[in-house]
Amino acid sequence: MLRVVCLVFALVFAAAPAAAEKPLTVFAAASLKEALEEIGAAFSDASGHEVVYSFSGTGALARQVEAGAPADVFVAADNAWMTYVAERGAVVKETVKPIAGNTLVIVGPEGSSPLELTPQSVLDRLEGSRMAIADPDTVPAGRYGQSSLISLGLLQVVGDRLAPMENVRIALGAVARGDTLLGLVYATDARIEPNVSVVAELPKDSHPPISYPAALSSSASHPAAADYLAFLSGPKAQEILRSFGFVFDN
Template sequence: MKRLLSALAVLALTATMATAAEKVTVFAAASMKDVIDEAARQFSAKDGTQIVASYAASSALAKQIEAGAPAQIFISADLDWMSYLARRKLIDPASRQIIAGNALIIATDQAMADSDARTLLDARRFAMGDPSNVPAGKYGKAALETLGLWGEVKKNAVFTENVRLALQYVVLGEVKAAIVYASDRMAAPELKEAYRFPASSHAPILYPAALIEKNASDQARAFLAFLTGPAGQAIITARGFMGAAEAKS
């Protein structure tokens, strides 16, 4: 009887460990939500691996990982916050890679026909990510500075904690425009792209991904490989991002 109970205990422990191993925790920039949700659905359908994703500004996620949050994969909306974790030796450097790219636009409601950045932003309130810590906000401020507009329009800016919230401000009618990524507008088809910032007005918008060294499992490695493979890249481009090859070119 004791041997049977011992064997059952071992089997139960093995089953528990297997269940835990089939869960992958992804910390991803808010702008990647639609991509990761769909990638998780497709990946889970193959072998039952559960993908649990947390979305927020890259800065907030990096700080959480630094504080010990149990993420296995980090996907940032800019290079700086990935480098922040790299300097603290919290990522597997060999796994770090660019998985996508993006463009920066001004999204407005359908009633607006303006196409000039100054006109769109100078006479009305607009939303954008907080330039002090949100990558989309940093890119937006840099682009407006390059165009010589930041000094004129910053008085109208409503800063948000992530780029998706800036988009929602327009959808809800709280503001008339928002500086967001081109991919974000696809989540709000009722809005239109009124202006696209020249690529030369800001640093390239790149999405690095990496494994969190102390937490990464074989399943996490497999999911990251899925994102960089043909199926994952098809999801990325279908949702308005540039694929990895184009982003790095």
């Protein structure tokens, strides 16, 4: 009998560390990948809690969070998708807070020369190729980009040459591989890809302000979820975001 009791206690205590080691799960926009991975490492060092990420286009992640995916924190690339999940009760509305901003650029393969933002110049550069862009129907980067193209009078001439992609990193990769001669991406994306060159910066006033809001998921179960969310707005995380080129004044 004593042996059975000891075995039960041994199993209970063996299982306890495994439960305690469950990582904190963050669903986040693809454009934040490198910055958030560094932030996650800094948070783990400070708190002892492991952080794991699921990166994708914001629209796809929002649908997953809405469906009850096991996310503790959701970081979107625009306010529209965060409002969408908040209105459906998938995140805790009171916890929504912006953590960063960004800017838009057009990139070409490495070594490409600067591009004048006029219809003829863009058409000449494309030479029958296409412009990669995150899907404007579901991805914030594409939505911002489409707004900018409209504002600059470019959409009517390049609209049929746009190549919508699942997320902004896929659009970036298309240019880096030479699949397309131009791509519309965030400035932070261009910084982390050595095989592209920025050929034009899109004016900030040509599109709505780019904002990355974060919030607790309504299904958050990790005890450190609120601490992680607060960490995103703290000095260490903000320093890391700035080092990757994210901005805070737009």
